[in-house]
Amino acid sequence: MLEATMYANLLRLGGPGFDAADRAFAGEIQQTLSRQDIVTSYARFGLAPVAGETLSEAIYPLGAGNDTSVGSTDVGTVSWVVPAVQCRVACYAIGTPGHSWQLVAQGKMPAAHKGMVLAAKAMASTAADLIHDPAMLGRAGEEHRRFRAENPFISPVVDGPEPALNMAAA
Numbered sequence: 001m002l003e004a005t006m007y008a009n010l011l012r013l014g015g016p017g018f019d020a021a022d023r024a025f026a027g028e029i030q031q032t033l034s035r036q037d038i039v040t041s042y043a044r045f046g047l048a049p050v051a052g053e054t055l056s057e058a059i060y061p062l063g064a065g066n067d068t069s070v071g072s073t074d075v076g077t078v079s080w081v082v083p084a085v086q087c088r089v090a091c092y093a094i095g096t097p098g099h100s101w102q103l104v105a106q107g108k109m110p111a112a113h114k115g116m117v118l119a120a121k122a123m124a125s126t127a128a129d130l131i132h133d134p135a136m137l138g139r140a141g142e143e144h145r146r147f148r149a150e151n152p153f154i155s156p157v158v159d160g161p162e163p164a165l166n167m168a169a170a
Contacts (some may be wrong), residue, residue: 001140002085002126007062009125013056016090016118022111026093028055029102038095055111056090080153083140089123091115 018026030038042049045065075084092106092115106112130137 001063001143002083002136005129005136006085006087006122006126007059009122009129010087010089012119013118013121013125014057015059016111018055018057018090018111018112018114021049022109022114023054025109026106029093029106030095032102033093033095033097037097041095044114054093056094058090080148083137083144085126087119089115089119089122119153 027097039049045060047060047064073086075086078084092103096106130151
């Protein structure tokens with residue numbers, strides 16, 4: 001429910017609006033990547049690589065890609081407690097590995113800011129949709145309860161002894 005709403009907002013807003021300078025810098029970054037980095041980036045969404053594409057403006061369909069995660073976030077655990085949605089928007093050169101110098105080098109570039117602004121607009125639009133249609137949140141809650149009934153949460157944190165974290169002795 002919330003994913004479909006955010007997806008509709010992304011479709012309405014369109015891509016980040018990268019320009020030639022954004023694409024040129026992304027091309028320089030891609031020159032430092034392996035062919036496999038780039039191919040794997042496309043494969044996550046079930047797509048074939050596009051020759052010469054350095055940044056993506058595409059809004060991939062809901063459910064595109066495989067079930068493998070490409071990162072971690074605390075929202076993953078929160079989403080087992082309350083309905084949640086995450087927004088992923090292109091902010092860096094296709095193929096950029098996480099936790100790499102290439103990712104850091106692109107973090108303050110205009111392309112990254114364009115992607116973040118698009119994500120902020122999509123999130124704000126989704127919040128506005130919920131404000132204008134309060135019943136939507138109720139429907140999302142019901143969808144969440146049905147999912148949880150069929151998929152119980154198993155905490156990775158086990159009950160038992162507390163770790164010995166005597167910070168004063170450190």
